Amino acid sequence: MVVLASTPAVDNIPLLRSPDPGDYFAGMPVVDLSSPGAPKAIADACERFGFFKLVNHGVPLDTMERLESEAVRFFSQSQAEKDRSGPAYPFGYGSKRIGLNGDMGWLEYLLLAVSSASLSGACPVPTCPVFRAALNEYIAAVRKVAVRVMEAMAEGLGIVPLDALSSMVTAEGSDQVFRVNHYPPCHALQGLGCSATGFGEHTDPQLVSLLRSNGTSGLQIALQDGRWVSVPSDRDALFVNVGDSLQVLTNGRFKSVKHRVVANSLKSRVSLIYFGGPPLAQRIAPLPQLLGRGELGEQQSAYKDFTWSEYKKAAYKSRLGDNRLAQFLK
Numbered sequence: 001m002v003v004l005a006s007t008p009a010v011d012n013i014p015l016l017r018s019p020d021p022g023d024y025f026a027g028m029p030v031v032d033l034s035s036p037g038a039p040k041a042i043a044d045a046c047e048r049f050g051f052f053k054l055v056n057h058g059v060p061l062d063t064m065e066r067l068e069s070e071a072v073r074f075f076s077q078s079q080a081e082k083d084r085s086g087p088a089y090p091f092g093y094g095s096k097r098i099g100l101n102g103d104m105g106w107l108e109y110l111l112l113a114v115s116s117a118s119l120s121g122a123c124p125v126p127t128c129p130v131f132r133a134a135l136n137e138y139i140a141a142v143r144k145v146a147v148r149v150m151e152a153m154a155e156g157l158g159i160v161p162l163d164a165l166s167s168m169v170t171a172e173g174s175d176q177v178f179r180v181n182h183y184p185p186c187h188a189l190q191g192l193g194c195s196a197t198g199f200g201e202h203t204d205p206q207l208v209s210l211l212r213s214n215g216t217s218g219l220q221i222a223l224q225d226g227r228w229v230s231v232p233s234d235r236d237a238l239f240v241n242v243g244d245s246l247q248v249l250t251n252g253r254f255k256s257v258k259h260r261v262v263a264n265s266l267k268s269r270v271s272l273i274y275f276g277g278p279p280l281a282q283r284i285a286p287l288p289q290l291l292g293r294g295e296l297g298e299q300q301s302a303y304k305d306f307t308w309s310e311y312k313k314a315a316y317k318s319r320l321g322d323n324r325l326a327q328f329l330k
């Protein structure tokens with residue numbers, strides 16, 4: 001992180017060295033969901049990076065673009081109008097403040113509750129019926145992809161039944177969240193050699209997150225050696241993150257990926273993220289098939305026993321960049 005003389009527009013937002021064009025993620029795994037090799041490729045990518053790009057996923061481009069243009073229309077309203085959809089917690093519009101513990105980023109967003117395959121009726125925003133319809137169409141489609149991806153993960157890990165993981169997001173009462181992030185261009189930092197933090201480094205607490213963005217890059221992931229690499233944007237693709245809960249369910253075989261977003265000084269970024277979480281009462285512990293006999297006898301869970309409700313509570317008490325899983329290690 002670099003420290004600069006204060007620039008009022010970005011006060012309280014941490015600054016990062018501008019991404020170096022050479023730091024693109026050269027070895028990024030790209031998985032074709034329609035190919036027979038997908039389960040193995042997905043398991044491999046989740047073990048090595050906790051992250052992969054997914055193509056041929058089946059969400060129609062116009063479903064993604066319809067939602068993107070409704071989101072752009074929402075965020076182009078006046079600040080007073082947008083604030084009428086706030087506060088962000090538990091669900092609604094938020095700006096710059098992320099979470100409840102002092103994290104700040106150069107973005108505005110909508111945090112929305114999903115019930116079954118659409119926006120929860122208990123989530124009153126957005127109020128615009130056209131925006132809600134676009135959200136519902138996209139959420140139904142992306143959730144189907146999440147289910148296929150989790151089935152492929154199970155297959156790639158050699159777990160039966162194949163819905164051992166995906167049933168946690170399709171179960172009654174599953175805790176799914178949808179987020180629309182808008183990172184306006186940060187003109188104040190143009191040419192200064194540093195960028196505003198859009199969304200600070202963190203891992204996602206859920207099982208999986210599926211992200212789609214417009215053509216503006218900014219997403220970065222940390223490799224296992226700690227090096228940050230930029231993920232080139234691709235508006236046709238989805239990007240899949242392994243979350244903390246999936247790391248635990250796989251007893252650490254899949255790694256939850258540390259990621260962040262760097263704001264662009266010229267272009268705005270819009271991202272749509274589906275977070276698949278289990279029901280609150282779901283026990284988060286390694287699947288029995290992944291605790292099979294190894295050379296050293298019965299393998300033990302590396303984690304204390306906990307439920308998603310307990311983990312979520314702890315996550316919401318933490319700062320974005322905290323290592324939330326550390327307190328649940330044995």
Ligand SMILES: C=C1C[C@]23C[C@@]1(O)CC[C@H]2[C@@]12CC[C@H](O)[C@@](C)(C(=O)O1)[C@H]2[C@@H]3C(=O)O
Pocket residue numbers: 098099100101103111177179202203204205206275315316317318319320
């Ligand atoms: C600082 C925080 C924001 C967050 C809740 C938390 O206390 C720690 C986890 C954060 C995160 C990251 C992934 C998702 O964007 C999110 C909605 C989630 O479930 O966990 C956010 C939370 C948030 O923005 O409220």
Ligand SMILES: O=C(O)CCC(=O)C(=O)O
Pocket residue numbers: 179181199204211213219259260261271273
């Ligand atoms: O907006 C993005 O591209 C990623 C944001 C993110 O990681 C999150 O909302 O958890």
Ligand SMILES: [Fe+2]
Pocket residue numbers: 202203204209259
């Ligand atoms: Fe995230």
